[in-house]
Amino acid sequence: MVRGIGIGDLVAVTATVRRRVDEDTVSVSIPSYDFPHAIRDSSKVKRGQQIELTGEVTRIDDETVTIALGPLVTVAIDKVRLVEKYRPPTRKKPLRDMVD
DSSP states (O other), X not given: OBTTBXXXXXXXXXXXXXXXXXXXXXXXXXTTOOSOEEXXXXXXXXXXXXXXXXXXXXXXXXXXXXXXXXXXXXXXXGGEEEEEOOOOOOOSSOSSOXXX
C-alpha cells in the first residue's frame, strides 16, 4: 500500500476539458497520462474547465496507480486523491464447511 491507497479504493483525478467531440462526448487531458481520453458528458462543460474523474484502483506500482475509468488509465500517484477506502464484505458463515 502506497500513501494509504490500496487496490479496490475509489480515487479521483482532476482532468482538464480539451474540446467537445460531439453532443455527449468530451475530450479531456489527464495529468501524467500521455494519451487522449474521451468521456461521456452531456453537461455544459467548457474548454479549460477542470473536472474530477473517479474510478477504482486496479494496480499500484512504486510511482504510478492504474485506475478503471472505463479503459484503464495509469497516472502518477501524486496526481490522485483518495475518495473512499475499500472495505471487504463481512461474512456471516465461514467459507468452509464445519464438522458437526
